[in-house]
Amino acid sequence: MNEALTIAGLDSNGSAGMSADLHSFFADHVYGHSVLTGAVAENATRITAEQGMPVSFIQQQLLAQRDFPIRAVKTGMLATSEVIKTVVDNCADGQFGPLVVDPVIVTKQGDRLLADDAFSSFCDLLIPSATVITPNFAEAQELTGQTLTTPRSFLNAARQLQRQGAQNVVIKGQHPQHGQDRRITTLVLLADGQSFWLKNRFMPGKKVNGAGDTFSAIIAAELAKGSEVRHAIVKANDFVAAAIDHPLNIGKAFMPLNHWAGQNWLFRNEQ
Helix, strand or coil, X not given: CCEEEEEEEEECCCCCHHHHHHHHHHHCCCEEEEXXXXXXXXXXXXXXXXXXXXXXXXXXXXXXXXXXXXXXXXXXXXXXXXXXXXXXXXXXXXXXXXXXXXXXXXXXXXXXXXXXXXXXXXXXXXXXHCCEECCCHHHHHHHHCCCCCCHHHHHHHHHHHHHCCCCEEEECCCCCCCCCCCEEEEEEECCCCCEEEEEEECCCCXXXXXXXXXXXXXXXXXXXXXXXXXXXXXXXXXXXXXXXXXXXXXXXXXXXXXXXXXXXXXXXXXX
């Protein structure tokens, strides 16, 4: 049994964060371990409270995971500089395998989950540790200071993240505005310099939560199974597309992804 680790926060409505990660690991037939960094109280529309875990407790959780043959790890909400340093210190020796970094900076609702004084630690410590980093459109702009308007600007931003130390970069495209091409385009820049685009149909009216968490978690699950990075990214993209296309009717606004639909897609395509 292949094993992967998520280091993330817990979303009380189960749609994102650690919950989405563990759903994803299970769907991809990987056993999931977890280190809790914090928790948010969230309904279907907004976060009403958040609480970080003591850094000493996060450290003890990470030490406990060393008893297991974990083959890949992904990060989610790492709210403070101290948490980032603790995670990087424990992952630096490769004990947990390749590291997938999902930047968690701002939620869809506009709540900021990365402290302002932690931003430099994220850039200086976590990005250089990343085997794969998966910022969305807004996060990529904030991390690089670049405005993303053209395919070349996406590529320039991805190259900058590589210069900062990330090996493989995935920049997820912006949702199209009214009258634009109804597709979402995502840039992938691999460690060997090869780049390609992933294109998905935009499904207006389907507001979902946890797509970014699920995307990075499937990448981590695939790396834990020994997949090449390119294969892991493409598979994660297709999994999320299937999960979004069949949302669960839960909540009044942002709905959780349907990981069962993603699992069914995996089953059909792995026969």
